[in-house]
Amino acid sequence: MRQIGPQTGRENSTRCQCNAPSSLFSAINAVVRKVFNFSSNAYLEVQWYLFAATFLLYSAYTLQSGEYVKIDER
Numbered sequence: 001m002r003q004i005g006p007q008t009g010r011e012n013s014t015r016c017q018c019n020a021p022s023s024l025f026s027a028i029n030a031v032v033r034k035v036f037n038f039s040s041n042a043y044l045e046v047q048w049y050l051f052a053a054t055f056l057l058y059s060a061y062t063l064q065s066g067e068y069v070k071i072d073e074r
Contacts, residue, residue, distance in 0.1 A: 022050035 026047050033039045062069060
């Protein structure tokens with residue numbers, strides 16, 4: 001089992017590359033909504049699809065690399 005802490009190496013750079021479009025799109029959407037007072041459901045849908053794609057890709061990567069995600073029940 002790996003120790004919890006900051007990721008280093010190739011995994012971290014790949015993670016940043018996959019999250020960059022989603023984060024950039026979310027930031028642009030927020031600025032346009034606040035500055036120009038314009039919003040569309042299509043922009044929110046794109047944000048959700050980018051989030052879902054990132055989640056599914058990393059879920060597959062986690063399964064393929066033999067790792068697991070532990071969820072604590074309280």
